[in-house]
Amino acid sequence: MGYARALGAGVVGVAGCPVEIEADIANGLPTMRMSGLPDAALHEAGDRIRAAITNSRLPWPDRRLTVNLLPAAQPKHGSGFDLPVACAVLAAGGAVPAAALATRALIGELGLDGRVRPVRGVLPMAVALAATGVTEVVVPSGNAGEATLVPGLAIHPADDLAAVVGHLRGTRPLARTAVPAPAPAPHRLDLAEVAGQELGRRALEVAAAGGHHLALLGPPGAGKTMLAERLPTVLPPLDDAAALEVTALHSLAGVLGEGALVRHPPFQAPHHTSTLPALVGGGSGMARPGALSLAHRGVLFLDEAPEFSGRALEALRQPLETGRIRVRRAGGGTDYPARVQLVVAANPCPCAQVAADGLCPCTSIAKRRYTGRLSGALRDRIDIQLALLPVRAADLTASAGSEGSAAVAARVAAARAVAARRWAPLGCATNAEVSGAVLRHPPYALRPADTRQLRDRLDRGVLTARGYDRALRLAWTVADLDGRDRPAADDIAEALALRTGALT
Ligand SMILES: Nc1ncnc2c1ncn2[C@@H]1O[C@H](COP(=O)(O)OP(=O)(O)O)[C@@H](O)[C@H]1O
Ligand SMILES: [Mg+2]
Ligand SMILES: [Zn+2]
Missing domain, CATH: 3.30.230.10 (Ribosomal Protein S5; domain 2)
Incomplete structure (x- = not known):
């Protein structure tokens, strides 16, 4: 008893x-x-x-x-x-x-x-x-x-x-564990390894500075994966609260390893054959956060994005808006944090041959249908949609190396600080979070002379109203990076140049 x-x-x-x-x-x-x-x-x-x-x-x-x-x-x-x-x-x-x-x-x-x-x-x-x-x-x-x-x-x-x-x-007390050293940067990648691709590198920097989602379109070997993997290396480290939150999610998923604090923005690249629970979380018994939540406060990379199932792409839409994912399961749902920066990569066509010159068996309709698979669900949320060309031999063999991640990260941090201060009264931290309506009206409306190019495109029907707002958001980030207090015509022109691969 x-x-x-x-x-x-x-x-x-x-x-x-x-x-x-x-x-x-x-x-x-x-x-x-x-x-x-x-x-x-x-x-x-x-x-x-x-x-x-x-x-x-x-x-x-x-x-x-x-x-x-x-x-x-x-x-x-x-x-x-x-x-x-x-x-x-x-x-x-x-x-x-x-x-x-x-x-x-x-x-x-x-x-x-x-x-x-x-x-x-x-x-x-x-x-x-x-x-x-x-x-x-x-x-x-x-x-x-x-x-x-x-x-x-x-x-x-x-x-x-x-x-x-x-x-x-009390006969044989267990030892006491000391606090482990913080985890080293998980990514030993560096932007210096990316030769040429000025526009691609600039797109990455703008994406990092403004928190913009990014689509990279281009033939195999253009360096889409290479660029995407290096986005975390130019993002600011996580603050204490974010680090604990991210580490707890990794603990729940059982992927923490040594158990050191996650100090760097995570990077998750789920394969397009991943199951829905692997992608967004779930499972029987004690649910598990999926790649989406493991990428919380970091980068979710969908390589070969059109190959993902419609269901998978659709499941990402809500979280991109709310920063949370609700996983429904027997005995009640679970709500996981899921505030990610999305990077999608896509070949311009389904045959995946090197087709920079357009010489491949795919018809233009087939190509449009292929990248169009992304459209409905995600297109509207992706501010930067860039078409990449293959790296040129001259760039690849150039002796002058490319600028490294540390220099880019410093500019990104400075630009983010400016944006965070500007939008703090609106409860936003990055340009990507600000609504088009705010940017189109005083005090943030730009001079008509500067927005003429945008308005012309809108009137000619080559730019949608959403595209207009996206260009404005990007222009603010470009201005922040370059140290201007508001975007001018040149910044808008650059914003438009970051949309050469606009998803149809
Ligand atoms: N701009 C570049 N600078 C240096 N190497 C590159 C570049 N672009 C491609 N490569 C080389 O080609 C390989 C394939 O690039 P990857 O990023 O996988 O292309 P993609 O994802 O567009 O198919 C890389 O591992 C790298 O060795
Ligand atoms: Mg690739
Ligand atoms: Zn093709």
Whole structure:
């Protein structure tokens, strides 16, 4: 007979939630009754915990065992309850002191042999535990790095249940993990590697400075992928709050690795054959953020974008507007952050032959239909739509190297600061977020002499009203980069030059 409590944590949406575990041993036939988890998870957890305890040569109470996870009504997820449940059971049976469970929390999945296995979402769990006043958390060794990112918590990594029991008994305390060094820049790429392609490089800089989505069209080998991969290298690093938010998303997806803080804008390039859950998030049990949310506050790159399914492209439309993705699933939806800068690359035609000179079997109708696949869903949100030509031999072999990412990043940061200050009263940070209506009216309306080219195009029907607004937004970014307080005719001309590949 005995009763004990332990503290664990689960995940609700993107947040961690403290979970209290009660274990009660009563006289009666040996049974185990567990409640407070989804049914499927309950069965598996019971079997695992029992095997882990007995295989660790620890006493399993051969009487009537009841385990309850609180709050019972909350639909908590995660496989990290095994360890606190096992410890509550052991404490109820007197195998570890109940007092040892009063001040600390435990997280971890158990293997049948008693091994403590890493779980997803330890960072948000640790954040939630710290908020309730917990000062010590025992976590799987593989998750120790991320847990230490939460201030005020002592983190003890554990490899197996027996070691945790030694810690709780005070006979063999577990070591305490130190905070890992911040992750090095994940991208060792540099813009200096891109030869020539002045317009492509400029487009990347403007996209970075204004937060504009970017479409790169051009034949295979033109350097579309090369340019896209280098966008994160010219974006500003994440501030503290953004870094923690992004790192927590990566923790939930189980892709955090060493667990160091993600300080740089992430880059995600899902393949066009990716499933919808892989792209936008979902999955059974504890949902997983998809590439879209792993790219939160960074870059989502759709290479060969017309090859993505219509459903996939359509699924991206709403998040591009709201910065969030709602993943619907049985037992309620989950809302993930998804504020990304989108880069799409496309060949001009489906045959993917080097066709810069237009000599390929595709008809112009086939070509238009191909890039047109992007149109409906995404076209309207992509400010820069650039056609790239293949790099010239002279550029590729030129001895004078191209400018590197650091120099470009410095200009980008300066331009972003100007824009952020200007739009702060509107609640916007970048030019890309500002509505066309704001830019067309005082105090931001431009001089008629400067916008003549735009108005002519609109009147001749070669520019849509949306295209007009996009050109205005881009012109502001060009002006910010070049240090003018408002765009002039030249800036508008450059803005139009950044739309040579306008998606049909
Ligand atoms: N502007 C460039 N400067 C240097 N190398 C280039 C350039 N463009 C293409 N390349 C070379 O060609 C390869 C293919 O480029 P990639 O970016 O994959 O083209 P795309 O995505 O347009 O098909 C690159 O890995 C690089 O070696
Ligand atoms: Mg490519
Ligand atoms: Zn073709």
